[in-house]
Amino acid sequence: MDTKKLVVGIDIGGTNTKFGMVDRIGNIYVEENISTPFYRVFDDYINAVKDVIVKLEKNVENAEIIGIGIGAPNGNHNTGAIALAANLPWTGILPIVAKLQKFFPSTCIVLDNDANAAAIGEMIYGGAAKMRDFLFVTLGTGVGSGFVANGEMIYGHDGLAGELGHVIVEKNGRECGCGRCGCLETYASAPGIKRTVSELLSKSNEDSVFRHKSLDEFEAKNITEAAQNGDKIAIAAFRITGEILGLALANAVAITVPEAIFLFGGLAKSGNFIFEPTIAAFERNILKFWKDKIKILPSELQNKDVSILGSASLAWNSINKGSL
Amino acid sequence: MDTKKLVVGIDIGGTNTKFGMVDRIGNIYVEENISTPFYRVFDDYINAVKDVIVKLEKNVENAEIIGIGIGAPNGNHNTGAIALAANLPWTGILPIVAKLQKFFPSTCIVLDNDANAAAIGEMIYGGAAKMRDFLFVTLGTGVGSGFVANGEMIYGHDGLAGELGHVIVEKNGRECGCGRCGCLETYASAPGIKRTVSELLSKSNEDSVFRHKSLDEFEAKNITEAAQNGDKIAIAAFRITGEILGLALANAVAITVPEAIFLFGGLAKSGNFIFEPTIAAFERNILKFWKDKIKILPSELQNKDVSILGSASLAWNSINKGSL
Numbered sequence: 001m002d003t004k005k006l007v008v009g010i011d012i013g014g015t016n017t018k019f020g021m022v023d024r025i026g027n028i029y030v031e032e033n034i035s036t037p038f039y040r041v042f043d044d045y046i047n048a049v050k051d052v053i054v055k056l057e058k059n060v061e062n063a064e065i066i067g068i069g070i071g072a073p074n075g076n077h078n079t080g081a082i083a084l085a086a087n088l089p090w091t092g093i094l095p096i097v098a099k100l101q102k103f104f105p106s107t108c109i110v111l112d113n114d115a116n117a118a119a120i121g122e123m124i125y126g127g128a129a130k131m132r133d134f135l136f137v138t139l140g141t142g143v144g145s146g147f148v149a150n151g152e153m154i155y156g157h158d159g160l161a162g163e164l165g166h167v168i169v170e171k172n173g174r175e176c177g178c179g180r181c182g183c184l185e186t187y188a189s190a191p192g193i194k195r196t197v198s199e200l201l202s203k204s205n206e207d208s209v210f211r212h213k214s215l216d217e218f219e220a221k222n223i224t225e226a227a228q229n230g231d232k233i234a235i236a237a238f239r240i241t242g243e244i245l246g247l248a249l250a251n252a253v254a255i256t257v258p259e260a261i262f263l264f265g266g267l268a269k270s271g272n273f274i275f276e277p278t279i280a281a282f283e284r285n286i287l288k289f290w291k292d293k294i295k296i297l298p299s300e301l302q303n304k305d306v307s308i309l310g311s312a313s314l315a316w317n318s319i320n321k322g323s324l
Numbered sequence: 325m326d327t328k329k330l331v332v333g334i335d336i337g338g339t340n341t342k343f344g345m346v347d348r349i350g351n352i353y354v355e356e357n358i359s360t361p362f363y364r365v366f367d368d369y370i371n372a373v374k375d376v377i378v379k380l381e382k383n384v385e386n387a388e389i390i391g392i393g394i395g396a397p398n399g400n401h402n403t404g405a406i407a408l409a410a411n412l413p414w415t416g417i418l419p420i421v422a423k424l425q426k427f428f429p430s431t432c433i434v435l436d437n438d439a440n441a442a443a444i445g446e447m448i449y450g451g452a453a454k455m456r457d458f459l460f461v462t463l464g465t466g467v468g469s470g471f472v473a474n475g476e477m478i479y480g481h482d483g484l485a486g487e488l489g490h491v492i493v494e495k496n497g498r499e500c501g502c503g504r505c506g507c508l509e510t511y512a513s514a515p516g517i518k519r520t521v522s523e524l525l526s527k528s529n530e531d532s533v534f535r536h537k538s539l540d541e542f543e544a545k546n547i548t549e550a551a552q553n554g555d556k557i558a559i560a561a562f563r564i565t566g567e568i569l570g571l572a573l574a575n576a577v578a579i580t581v582p583e584a585i586f587l588f589g590g591l592a593k594s595g596n597f598i599f600e601p602t603i604a605a606f607e608r609n610i611l612k613f614w615k616d617k618i619k620i621l622p623s624e625l626q627n628k629d630v631s632i633l634g635s636a637s638l639a640w641n642s643i644n645k646g647s648l
Binding site for chain 1: 456457579614618
């Protein structure tokens with residue numbers, strides 16, 4: 001009987017570390033969870049991760065683990081290390097690939113950050129399956145991105161490329177967590193659209209459900225609900241967000257010219273409220289020979305388990321390239 | 325006796341088509357020129373190009389032509405065709421690679437646009453020799469660019485990627501030849517800095533040599549001379565140009581994170597007048613983990629025959645990859 005070739009996708013979050021055994025077409029066989037902060041010492045955590053992988057392999061009949069993909073905040077593909085991740089319990093540089101490789105010396109092990117893992121996930125399991133040039137953008141707590149060109153993720157010289165969220169879109173704009181002002185992330189993320197609602201409330205006399213709430217009390221998804229109920233402030237906030245995002249995407253396209261742009265994350269779930277103004281601004285700001293040629297699409301991983309699939313896809317992508 | 329393996333670099337301009345036989349390390353053996361507009365029919369031009377190549381090979385003892393690299397306005401690497409080049413005498417899509425390949429069926433023939441050819445030239449013969457990630461920017465009549473990531477030029481889905489000059493840097497900014505407003509090219513090119521001088525003259529009462537000339541009468545290089553002579557308007561024009569260029573480069577870096585950025589062309593020849601304000605703005609606008617890490621350098625091809633070397637490098641780059 002043939003063995004079932006699978007990879008383990010590992011998503012390292014500040015609260016949980018999630019594991020899943022995944023095949024080439026995205027079926028998830030078994031899953032497992034461990035607490036990330038339970039392990040104060042990084043080597044203890046590595047031992048626990050190793051134990052889960054060994055256990056998972058035993059749980060699927062005839063399974064053979066041929067790869068391990070790891071998505072982690074600040075995971076660096078080039079170095080195989082996690083560097084200075086603010087929401088993980090360990091400090092400094094964490095060479096997770098080298099440490100796991102000692103336990104699994106002949107297994108392909110790949111690390112990347114969450115946004116790149118999701119982008120590779122779109123390429124292996126989603127809408128970018130046959131594309132060699134695309135852009136994947138996550139609109140969540142922040143704005144993350146992965147640029148794929150010539151069939152390869154653009155990692156840059158230091159492995160940290162693809163920071164579309166930190167392109168400056170407004171000179172002297174909003175304060176960003178990065179210490180600068182005017183980054184795309186301060187406008188096109190979930191907190192960014194809340195800031196836009198706040199700005200609109202200050203400028204306009206229009207009534208809105210958000211006049212009666214503090215910024216702490218509402219979430220970005222409430223803005224979608226309000227827009228659906230016809231709240232003019234909410235609708236205007238989406239329009240402004242889309243205008244800024246559309247211009248930023250048009251500028252990024254001038255550099256990399258993708259076949260398509262995939263939007264993912266909380267804001268992307270708002271559907272046409274965000275897609276319509278984004279596409280309109282994108283088409284208005286793009287060079288004429290790209291007009292109506294570059295698709296802006298919702299990610300096909302939006303309603304799937306992207307953390308497991310994205311991580312697993314890192315290993316499959318690496319295995320695919322090795323077999324070419 | 326061993327044959328001397330050479331490539332032919334061909335630079336197609338609106339006035340002349342230049343040819344040179346070039347070895348792997350950038351020695352140019354023989355050169356030749358033909359008039360481009362002399363050939364009204366594209367097929368006649370192709371025949372003339374073929375004849376020159378055959379003649380060149382005979383002129384160098386023991387030479388073997390193993391590649392042909394062609395740099396041309398609107399040359400598309402992906403399709404091997406020149407499309408709608410405004411300053412060439414032929415209309416429509418010109419499949420130059422396919423047509424030449426018929427005469428030289430076993431020779432590697434590569435087409436690209438001028439800016440990409442110069443960028444590959446920097447990689448094969450210049451300062452980017454050992455770099456896998458760099459950005460090459462030409463500051464001339466327009467602003468051209470070539471982005472190399474993972475050792476490969478980013479061509480994008482349609483072969484037209486790398487249009488840094490058409491990133492919009494000022495909303496509702498200066499009118500651009502592309503039909504939009506605020507493109508980097510309207511500020512950081514030779515005509516762009518002239519426009520900045522004009523703007524400064526309107527805003528300030530400062531005396532300047534340019535108060536006594538029409539825009540037609542002076543060239544960008546006169547602005548360098550004036551700056552050297554202490555003309556405050558000229559110096560301010562460079563500072564403003566550098567500020568806009570530095571921010572645009574910082575934003576591009578957030579996407580591709582090159583090891584270095586090479587500046588080439590007329591404006592780059594102005595030395596510290598352009599480099600100092602550009603580097604200052606770049607460092608001020610860049611994400612903190614890239615501060616002081618990415619070099620902005622003058623192109624090492626600046627005083628060489630870049631049109632021949634850039635075109636020749638296209639063939640060498642392709643041959644190098646084939647032999648890996």
